[in-house]
Amino acid sequence: MWRSSRSFSSKLLLRSSSPNPRDPIASSSIISTSYGVVRNPHLYSSSIPASSSSASDSFKLGFPQPDGARAFSATAVDLSSLASASASRARQVADLASHYARCYWELSKARLSMLVVATSGTGFVLGSGSALDFPGLCWTCAGTMMVAASANSLNQVFEINNDAKMKRTRQRPLPSGRITIPHAVTWASSIGVAGTALLAGKANMLAAGLAASNLVLYAFVYTPLKQIHPVNTWVGAVVGAIPPLLGWVAASGQVSLNGMILPAALYFWQLPHFMALAYLCRNDYAAGGFRMFSLADASGRRTALVALRNSLYLLPLGYLAYDWGVTSGWFCLESSILTLAISYAAFSFYRDRTAQKARKMFHASLLYLPVFMSGLLLHRLPDNQQLVQEDNSMEVVELSSSLGTLAEESENLDQRNHEMGSTGGKQARPPVAYASVAPFPFLPAPLYAAP
Numbered sequence: 503m504w505r506s507s508r509s510f511s512s513k514l515l516l517r518s519s520s521p522n523p524r525d526p527i528a529s530s531s532i533i534s535t536s537y538g539v540v541r542n543p544h545l546y547s548s549s550i551p552a553s554s555s556s557a558s559d560s561f562k563l564g565f566p567q568p569d570g571a572r573a574f575s576a577t578a579v580d581l582s583s584l585a586s587a588s589a590s591r592a593r594q595v596a597d598l599a600s601h602y603a604r605c606y607w608e609l610s611k612a613r614l615s616m617l618v619v620a621t622s623g624t625g626f627v628l629g630s631g632s633a634l635d636f637p638g639l640c641w642t643c644a645g646t647m648m649v650a651a652s653a654n655s656l657n658q659v660f661e662i663n664n665d666a667k668m669k670r671t672r673q674r675p676l677p678s679g680r681i682t683i684p685h686a687v688t689w690a691s692s693i694g695v696a697g698t699a700l701l702a703g704k705a706n707m708l709a710a711g712l713a714a715s716n717l718v719l720y721a722f723v724y725t726p727l728k729q730i731h732p733v734n735t736w737v738g739a740v741v742g743a744i745p746p747l748l749g750w751v752a753a754s755g756q757v758s759l760n761g762m763i764l765p766a767a768l769y770f771w772q773l774p775h776f777m778a779l780a781y782l783c784r785n786d787y788a789a790g791g792f793r794m795f796s797l798a799d800a801s802g803r804r805t806a807l808v809a810l811r812n813s814l815y816l817l818p819l820g821y822l823a824y825d826w827g828v829t830s831g832w833f834c835l836e837s838s839i840l841t842l843a844i845s846y847a848a849f850s851f852y853r854d855r856t857a858q859k860a861r862k863m864f865h866a867s868l869l870y871l872p873v874f875m876s877g878l879l880l881h882r883l884p885d886n887q888q889l890v891q892e893d894n895s896m897e898v899v900e901l902s903s904s905l906g907t908l909a910e911e912s913e914n915l916d917q918r919n920h921e922m923g924s925t926g927g928k929q930a931r932p933p934v935a936y937a938s939v940a941p942f943p944f945l946p947a948p949l950y951a952a953p
């Protein structure tokens with residue numbers, strides 16, 4: 503096994519260092535040959551047979567041309583070949599650009615990265631309060647996309663040999679030899695550094711730190727762990743839970759308890775999602791050399807149980823979102839219905855462990871996340887309402903204490919006014935702060951000190 507993977511990797515190294523017909527940079531001879539047509543005057547003149555033949559034919563027919571006409575026709579020939587050479591060069595550049603754009607897209611696992619961006623963007627909106635900083639949201643999404651793309655590209659660099667052995671992944675750019683390892687590493691490091699710098703400059707250092715740490719956790723801890731221990735799925739669930747927290751932190755500048763609803767949902771949601779995948783693709787994972795949980799569970803019972811347990815853990819999240827003032831009560835209802843649906847799919851899989859039931863659970867998980875996030879956004883309470891809701895229970899107590907203080911202060915004021923009136927001084931007025939106590943009963947009533 504070890505020997506075969508070693509010989510495979512040496513084949514890959516050979517492939518990436520020798521000219522590769524599918525990697526346009528590695529097969530530079532093709533490009534330089536055709537570029538030579540433009541740059542090298544000898545090649546250039548020999549590459550214009552069609553139009554030059556008409557010029558030489560006129561000599562053969564015995565109609566000598568005057569010098570000026572000859573020079574003119576030569577220049578016309580030169581110009582037309584120059585135009586066709588530059589058109590072919592432009593085509594090659596366009597082909598090269600589209601080849602690498604496709605490789606970068608696949609290396610970045612663009613659809614997965616866009617899902618990651620959606621969770622981070624939702625976290626940003628939830629952490630924004632009443633005023634949404636739209637440019638801030640765009641910068642955060644762009645930075646998250648870049649760091650996630652970098653993490654996914656590094657994951658493929660480290661898994662090149664494993665991906666080559668799996669049906670699902672063998673067409674990826676690295677195992678199929680469409681891009682070289684140094685090229686992929688250069689791409690991954692440049693977007694990783696640029697994305698982290700973007701988050702540091704446009705959001706804050708905490709968000710940038712979370713993104714960078716998550717990249718390390720995914721590429722350097724989770725990725726090797728996949729070949730070592732089934733606990734990898736739980737570590738991967740932490741990786742997936744960080745982006746919504748990153749979004750919240752980018753908007754609010756801090757980690758807070760009510761910012762943990764979406765990260766918790768992402769963490770628990772990933773277990774039924776990845777357990778379904780690990781069950782459905784278990785032969786492929788085994789061929790790739792990955793130690794997934796489902797491989798040591800021939801009956802699938804424990805795999806289904808993990809999925810069911812973690813689906814049920816999603817149940818309190820709707821209530822907590824409501825109780826912690828993140829959303830209105832409607833979300834509590836919606837989230838409960840949604841969680842019961844995914845739990846039912848997991849329970850069906852537990853009772854009847856077939857590929858069909860596992861696929862159903864996978865589809866239920868695909869539905870869960872976008873609906874859960876839309877519900878959060880739809881029923882989210884802006885900051886001022888959150889504060890009122892959070893302190894609803896304290897309202898009566900605080901209000902009566904504020905009123906008590908007000909009455910006391912007002913008595914003192916009357917006394918002072920009376921004294922001042924009797925001395926003929928200016929009449930003292932209560933500060934405006936008193937009037938602002940009403941909508942914020944949680945604030946301590948300001949003490950009024952006469953000037």
Ligand SMILES: CC(C)=CCC/C(C)=C/CC/C(C)=C/COP(=O)(O)OP(=O)(O)O
Binds near residue numbers: 657716741
């Ligand atoms: C900001 C930042 C760094 C975000 C990173 C987010 C991220 C990459 C989440 C993916 C989570 C995950 C466990 C994916 C599965 O990878 P896999 O290796 O099992 O997938 P594969 O088998 O298709 O390669």
